[in-house]
Amino acid sequence: MDAVAGQLSQVSADLQQAVGAYTAPVCYAASVFGEFGMDQAWSGFDTDWAAELTVTQRAVAELSSNVTATTANYRAAEATVAGSLATVGAAAGAAAGTGTGAAR
Numbered sequence: 820m821d822a823v824a825g826q827l828s829q830v831s832a833d834l835q836q837a838v839g840a841y842t843a844p845v846c847y848a849a850s851v852f853g854e855f856g857m858d859q860a861w862s863g864f865d866t867d868w869a870a871e872l873t874v875t876q877r878a879v880a881e882l883s884s885n886v887t888a889t890t891a892n893y894r895a896a897e898a899t900v901a902g903s904l905a906t907v908g909a910a911a912g913a914a915a916g917t918g919t920g921a922a923r
Contacts (some may be wrong), residue, residue, distance in 0.1 A: 820889070821887075824886040827883035
């Protein structure tokens with residue numbers, strides 16, 4: 820899971836770099852696209868694309884953070900369960916006369 824979190828973190832960093840490189844929408848004159856309102860359509864798309872880059876970067880950063888936190892939570896739970904099982908196993912062994920605490 821650490822590798823997955825690391826890769827997600829790298830994707831987030833790459834997206835952040837893309838957001839920085841995509842500084843501002845480019846406005847074109849209507850003559851560049853021809854007729855039929857293509858310049859307004861491009862402007863709308865360009866503005867929305869810039870916003871989506873930021874939204875995507877934030878979502879991936881949050882996912883990376885969540886994977887890291889979940890991994891830590893699972894490890895803590897696993898350690899707790901392993902400790903409990905070791906204690907139960909030692910107690911069972913002592914009760915059966917095979918543990919380190921049993922009299923011989």
